Amino acid sequence: MIKMLDELKKAFFIAKKDLKEYYFKPPTISWGIMFPIVFVFAFLIREGNKLWLIPGLLTLSIFFGTTSMSAASIIFERRMESFDRLLLFPISYYGIALGKTLSSFFFGLLSSAITLATIWILFPVPIHNILLLTICIIGSALQFSSIGVLLSFAVKDPMQSMTVFNSIRFPIIFLSNMIIPIKKLPAYMLLVPLAIPVTYSVESIRYSLLGTYDIVPPTISITIIFASYLAFLYITGLLIRKNIP
Amino acid sequence: MDAIIVEELTKYYGNLLAVNKISFRVKWREIFGFLGPNGAGKTTTIRMLCGLAKISNGSAYIAGCNLAKDLKCVKKSIGVVQDVSNLYYELTAMDNLLFSGEMYGLNRKERKERAIELLKFFGLFDKKDVKFKHLSKGQKRRLVIAAALMHKPKILFLDEPTIGLDVRGRRMIWNLIKELNKKGLTIFLTTHNIYEAFSLCNRIAIINKGKIVTIGTPEVLKEKFSGSEVLEVAFTRELDKKDLTGLSGIVKVIGTGRSFKIIVNDPIIALEEIAKKARLRGVSLSYINLRGADAEEIFLRIISDKNVG
Numbered sequence: 001m002i003k004m005l006d007e008l009k010k011a012f013f014i015a016k017k018d019l020k021e022y023y024f025k026p027p028t029i030s031w032g033i034m035f036p037i038v039f040v041f042a043f044l045i046r047e048g049n050k051l052w053l054i055p056g057l058l059t060l061s062i063f064f065g066t067t068s069m070s071a072a073s074i075i076f077e078r079r080m081e082s083f084d085r086l087l088l089f090p091i092s093y094y095g096i097a098l099g100k101t102l103s104s105f106f107f108g109l110l111s112s113a114i115t116l117a118t119i120w121i122l123f124p125v126p127i128h129n130i131l132l133l134t135i136c137i138i139g140s141a142l143q144f145s146s147i148g149v150l151l152s153f154a155v156k157d158p159m160q161s162m163t164v165f166n167s168i169r170f171p172i173i174f175l176s177n178m179i180i181p182i183k184k185l186p187a188y189m190l191l192v193p194l195a196i197p198v199t200y201s202v203e204s205i206r207y208s209l210l211g212t213y214d215i216v217p218p219t220i221s222i223t224i225i226f227a228s229y230l231a232f233l234y235i236t237g238l239l240i241r242k243n244i245p
Numbered sequence: 246m247d248a249i250i251v252e253e254l255t256k257y258y259g260n261l262l263a264v265n266k267i268s269f270r271v272k273w274r275e276i277f278g279f280l281g282p283n284g285a286g287k288t289t290t291i292r293m294l295c296g297l298a299k300i301s302n303g304s305a306y307i308a309g310c311n312l313a314k315d316l317k318c319v320k321k322s323i324g325v326v327q328d329v330s331n332l333y334y335e336l337t338a339m340d341n342l343l344f345s346g347e348m349y350g351l352n353r354k355e356r357k358e359r360a361i362e363l364l365k366f367f368g369l370f371d372k373k374d375v376k377f378k379h380l381s382k383g384q385k386r387r388l389v390i391a392a393a394l395m396h397k398p399k400i401l402f403l404d405e406p407t408i409g410l411d412v413r414g415r416r417m418i419w420n421l422i423k424e425l426n427k428k429g430l431t432i433f434l435t436t437h438n439i440y441e442a443f444s445l446c447n448r449i450a451i452i453n454k455g456k457i458v459t460i461g462t463p464e465v466l467k468e469k470f471s472g473s474e475v476l477e478v479a480f481t482r483e484l485d486k487k488d489l490t491g492l493s494g495i496v497k498v499i500g501t502g503r504s505f506k507i508i509v510n511d512p513i514i515a516l517e518e519i520a521k522k523a524r525l526r527g528v529s530l531s532y533i534n535l536r537g538a539d540a541e542e543i544f545l546r547i548i549s550d551k552n553v554g
Contacts, residue, residue, distance in 0.1 A: 006350065013347040021335045082331040084297055089348040090320040245258060245298050 007095040014086065014099025018073045019106060025072045027162065032068035032107060036061030036115050043179065044122050054125055055206035056178035058115055062137065063144045063198060065111025067169060069104040070148030075161040078152075087244070094237035097149060101233060104145030112137055128211035132218070136208045139225040140201035146232035147197065153239045177202045183214055190215075200224045246309055248273045248400055248431040249294070253303035256289050256455075263289045265455040266303065271400075271433055271448075276426050278446030279435040282548065286455040287435035288328060291404045294433075295325045308399045321349070324393030328405040330385040334378035338369055338388050341377055342395055349396035356395065363391040367421065383414030390421065401425065403434040407441060419445055439541045443467075453548040467543060475542050476507040476515060479532035480523060488526060492518040497545050503531075508538060508546050 022028055040057050044050055077083035086096050119125070127133055151168065155161045174180050176198040182190065193199045194215075204221035207213040213221075249271035256264040264286040271277040279287045292298035294305055296316045304311070310318035332341045339360055346356025364370040367387040372380060380388060386406065393401060406422065407415040422445060426432055436442050442449050443463045450460040461469065480503050489498045489505060494515030497508040509515040512535050523530055538546060 010348055010350075013344065017333065017336065017344050020340065021333050024335075080331060080334075081327065081329050082333060084327060085331060086348075087297055088295060088320060088325050089345075090317045090350075091348065244296075 007092060007098070010089070010091045011095050011099035011102055014091075014096065015102035015106065018069075018100070018103030022069060022072045022076070022103070023107070025076070028068050028072045028107065030068075031071075031162075032065040032111050033114060036064050036111060037118055040115055040118050040122070044119065050123055051125065051210065052181070052206075053179060054119055054123065055209045056202055057119065058112060058137075058209070059140060059176075059198070059202045059205050060173060060178050061115035062108045062112045062140050062201070063172070064169065066104040066108030066141055066144040067148035067151070067165065069107035070100060070145060070152050071161055071165050073103055074100055074149060074152035075155065079159075087240075092237070093240040094233065096240060097146075097233050097236035100149045100152075100236075101142065101145040101229075104148050105141045108141035108145060109137070112141065125209065127209055129208050133205065133208035136201065136204040136218075136222065136225075139222060139229070140205060142229045143197060143201060143225045143232070146229050146236065150232050150236045150239065153236055153243060172196055172198050175199075177206075177214060181214065197224065197228045200228075246306070247271060248275075248308060249277070249433060250306040251294070251303070252305070254290065254293060254300060254305060255302035256286070256293055256298065257301045263455055264293070267450075267452070267455075267457045268303075269450050269457060269460055271431065273431050274426070274429055275447040276422065276432045276434065276445055278442040278449040279433070279452055280437070280439065280442040280449050280544065281435075281452035282437055285437075285452045287437075287452055288404055289455075290452070291325075291402055291433070291435055294319075295323065295402055296320060321396070322398060323400045323402055324396070324398035325402045326390050326393045326404060326406060328408055330382070330389045332377045332385070332389055332392060335376060337374050337376055338364065338380065339373040341388060342392055345392040345395040351396065359395055359397075363394055367391045368417075383410055383417065386410060386414065386418060387421070390418075394425075398430075400431045400433060403432060405436055406434060407436075407438065415441075439544045451544065451547050458547055466547070474509055474512050475536055475538050476509050476512055476519075477504075477532070477534040477536070478507060478519060478530060479504045480528045481531050482528045484523070484526060484528055488522050489519060492522065494518060499545070506542070508542050510546075 039060055043053050043057060074083065151165060152161070155164050175193050176196045177193055182193045200216060200221040203213050203216045204218050204225065207218040247270040252268045253266045254264060255266050267290065279290060281287050289298060293300050294307060294312065296319060300313065304313060306312065307319045308322035310322060312319055336344065342360035342363060343356050346359060351359065364373050367390065369384060369388060369391070372384060377385065377388065407418050410418065419441070422432060446463065448460060448462050449466060451458045459466065483502050486498055486501055489495065489507065492515065494509050494511035495507055496510055499506040507515065520530060
């Protein structure tokens with residue numbers, strides 16, 4: 001128990017350090033905050049079913065906020081060799097992975113708060129279940145941060161990280177029920193969104209905001225969100241160990 | 246038990262053998278130098294001993310901790326300064342030290358006191374609120390060493406501590422290393438700077454192509470190779486270095502054009518061979534001087550001599 005608390009404490013210290021170090025890095029601001037806001041404006045100003053779009057846009061902002069922070073903090077540190085410093089501290093690889101997801105998580109919360117406020121100003125929408133929405137935002141931010149951290153360690157060449165990140169993030173925008181209803185997809189394509197963890201966040205956030213979901217019930221979505229967070233965290237720990245030459 | 250015990254340590258990167266069954270011991274309170282040319286295996290060795298690279302074969306005990314079985318114990322006992330100044334750029338000098346303290350489990354009061362103590366010791370107290378990115382190269386290097394000392398480690402690993410520094414910066418780091426050692430810290434340092442190794446270290450291991458060539462005190466190494474002599478020669482016209490390399494009595498040829506420094510193990514035979522070759526190429530010797538080898542030349546002789554052990 002004491003060992004676990006010690007790891008948690010150190011993970012928080014890593015997150016605190018990351019926030020101080022990477023909050024204002026250009027890729028974090030541009031991809032993590034500016035890009036989602038531009039998306040919000042682009043979709044909410046035009047005609048169409050805005051109500052259905054809002055949960056997707058909120059999820060998109062958390063997704064880009066968290067993953068941009070992971071990309072900045074891990075890839076930059078790997079390039080500058082300062083990631084080695086973390087490996088020299090008496091903390092487990094899982095503790096490091098947790099610390100890295102926490103900094104992305106906090107940044108994702110900030111990004112979602114900005115987006116939510118922007119949406120609110122443009123299109124005031126009644127919230128179906130505020131407690132559930134909070135849980136869904138927290139869960140989604142954790143899940144996306146673990147995806148971002150995992151990807152950051154999986155990228156072999158840090159110089160090409162943004163290309164790799166965006167070639168994964170952009171298809172997800174269109175395949176995870178964020179802005180294109182998956183109901184419109186042909187039946188044989190339906191497995192694709194269901195295989196993308198982000199879909200479950202979109203579904204749960206949509207339910208907590210509007211009280212309806214498209215395919216997956218919120219209980220299943222929320223279970224998958226938290227389970228996938230733990231799974232990605234575990235895989236990241238293994239990947240850090242594997243990356244040691 | 247010694248501070249560091251390394252036995253048959255081996256590292257492969259794929260098929261490449263980077264470190265080849267090296268064994269050595271470092272005593273407590275000594276400055277132990279790992280001297281070798283670039284690519285000799287110095288950094289790979291230090292990375293294995295710190296847990297930044299996996300060991301392919303062999304074993305190591307650091308401060309009594311088994312590296313393979315208890316890496317956390319090793320990490321708590323050592324401070325590591327890598328060959329790059331890799332602290333966090335947006336954090337101030339003080340914040341960088343406090344973060345190190347946090348990660349080693351120091352409480353709030355301890356880490357603040359220790360950070361101030363180290364900033365003063367390293368002459369950086371007036372820079373405590375300056376971001377790391379705005380420090381000079383020498384200041385960055387000192388701060389990196391300070392960060393490695395936050396938790397009062399028993400052993401300090403320094404990988405090329407003075408790389409990229411000017412003479413003043415280098416001397417400042419050397420003095421700090423000596424002072425830290427006087428305070429009781431065991432230091433393991435890697436360097437390719439012969440003067441640094443010979444003037445700082447109590448004992449030196451010379452490594453080349455992944456193998457330890459010899460280990461000894463600077464005095465013993467100088468004594469062991471006291472037979473090394475250097476023939477300084479100049480010719481009336483340019484001569485190809487290849488013409489001299491490999492002649493009898495010659496260990497190593499340094500230089501190009503008309504002047505060469507030639508490390509020899511038998512000056513008489515070497516001189517005869519050089520004169521013969523010069524005649525063959527139609528040039529004459531214009532200058533000859535025989536003298537004892539300096540530290541750099543001793544090092545070159547050691548790494549050139551396959552039979553040294």
